[in-house]
Amino acid sequence: MGEQTESKSSSAPVPADSQWPLWEVFLQPPKGEPHEHAGSVHAATAEQALQNARDVYARRGEAVNIWVVPTAAITASTPEDMGPFFDPGNDKAYRHPQFYKVPRGIRVF
Amino acid sequence: MTTPALFPYLLRLGDDRLVLGHRLSEWCGHGPILEEDIALANIALDLIGEATLLLKLAGELEGGGRNEDALAYLRDSADYRNALIVELPKGDFGFTIVRQLFFSVFSLLQMEALQRSTNAELAGIAAKAVKEARYHVRHSAQWVITLGDGTAESHDRVQTSVDELWRYTGELFMADDIDREVAAAGLGVDPSTLEGAWRAQVDDVLNRATLTVPKTGYMQRGGREGRHTEHLGHMLAEMQSVPRAHPGATW
Numbered sequence: 001m002g003e004q005t006e007s008k009s010s011s012a013p014v015p016a017d018s019q020w021p022l023w024e025v026f027l028q029p030p031k032g033e034p035h036e037h038a039g040s041v042h043a044a045t046a047e048q049a050l051q052n053a054r055d056v057y058a059r060r061g062e063a064v065n066i067w068v069v070p071t072a073a074i075t076a077s078t079p080e081d082m083g084p085f086f087d088p089g090n091d092k093a094y095r096h097p098q099f100y101k102v103p104r105g106i107r108v109f
Numbered sequence: 110m111t112t113p114a115l116f117p118y119l120l121r122l123g124d125d126r127l128v129l130g131h132r133l134s135e136w137c138g139h140g141p142i143l144e145e146d147i148a149l150a151n152i153a154l155d156l157i158g159e160a161t162l163l164l165k166l167a168g169e170l171e172g173g174g175r176n177e178d179a180l181a182y183l184r185d186s187a188d189y190r191n192a193l194i195v196e197l198p199k200g201d202f203g204f205t206i207v208r209q210l211f212f213s214v215f216s217l218l219q220m221e222a223l224q225r226s227t228n229a230e231l232a233g234i235a236a237k238a239v240k241e242a243r244y245h246v247r248h249s250a251q252w253v254i255t256l257g258d259g260t261a262e263s264h265d266r267v268q269t270s271v272d273e274l275w276r277y278t279g280e281l282f283m284a285d286d287i288d289r290e291v292a293a294a295g296l297g298v299d300p301s302t303l304e305g306a307w308r309a310q311v312d313d314v315l316n317r318a319t320l321t322v323p324k325t326g327y328m329q330r331g332g333r334e335g336r337h338t339e340h341l342g343h344m345l346a347e348m349q350s351v352p353r354a355h356p357g358a359t360w
């Protein structure tokens with residue numbers, strides 16, 4: 001850690017491979033709900049990523065299952081995609097199933 | 110059913126974990142990467158938690174009014190009964206992780222056997238410790254293989270650690286009258302019966318890590334009788350400084 005701090009403060013460029021690959025961590029809560037994104041860890045191998053995820057995010061009983069995924073394997077939408085991807089969904093009420101009559105007897109749904 | 114040997118036997122179990130837990134806690138804030146820093150602190154807390162339960166039980170059996178804190182913080186090094194391997198200074202990360210492998214495999218075998226102790230409390234503590242030890246083995250084995258089968262430098266450094274630590278492994282399996290008495294009573298396990306399985310598991314990891322066992326017959330001993338290296342006294346001086354300076358303090 002110390003060496004990295006030193007190289008950053010000097011004018012020498014930080015080597016691109018000074019960090020291990022990044023992995024995204026997903027935890028399944030104890031109640032069996034779907035996996036949720038918890039954060040990320042650095043690790044050299046998948047097993048190490050799994051162990052690091054356990055130690056950083058699940059050491060206090062937060063999970064019953066862990067997924068780790070190489071961050072590089074995730075394809076994400078970009079901020080520029082926001083308009084074309086998501087805006088059209090807001091002004092078309094007919095996309096939402098809100099015009100059905102709720103059968104009698106159903107109070108909570 | 111109990112026997113006078115159970116008290117010193119529990120001190121050995123508890124002291125191994127207390128001393129190693131403290132050595133591991135010395136990594137807190139100094140780990141090679143953030144994730145491993147947290148991992149080592151987790152394992153340290155597991156070990157100190159096991160030590161707390163074992164020393165509490167020891168204090169109750171002794172019946173002299175000493176609780177787990179009194180046993181941990183108010184005994185001198187000559188009264189400690191841990192094996193020498195756990196008191197050696199933490200060294201570099203390779204040294205720490207090789208020691209974790211050697212001790213964790215031993216601890217897992219020991220605690221698996223102690224789940225069948227005729228002392229229900231000890232059996233319960235062992236059942237909890239088995240789960241923790243299983244993760245400690247997995248964590249340290251993964252690291253020993255990564256470093257041993259890694260670069261030339263990482264290989265040489267962990268091989269040096271294996272060579273240095275090997276002569277301290279024999280003491281873990283040396284049985285004396287205390288061990289034989291608790292084993293005969295069904296309370297404890299004779300450590301010499303664990304050596305074969307330990308060696309097979311350790312050899313498997315070392316082989317995968319391309320590491321070799323040194324050809325030395327001599328094994329260090331003394332910790333179980335209270336004859337320690339100079340390192341334990343220094344460690345206890347730091348570990349015990351606050352409770353000794355402020356007796357009975359709570360927060």
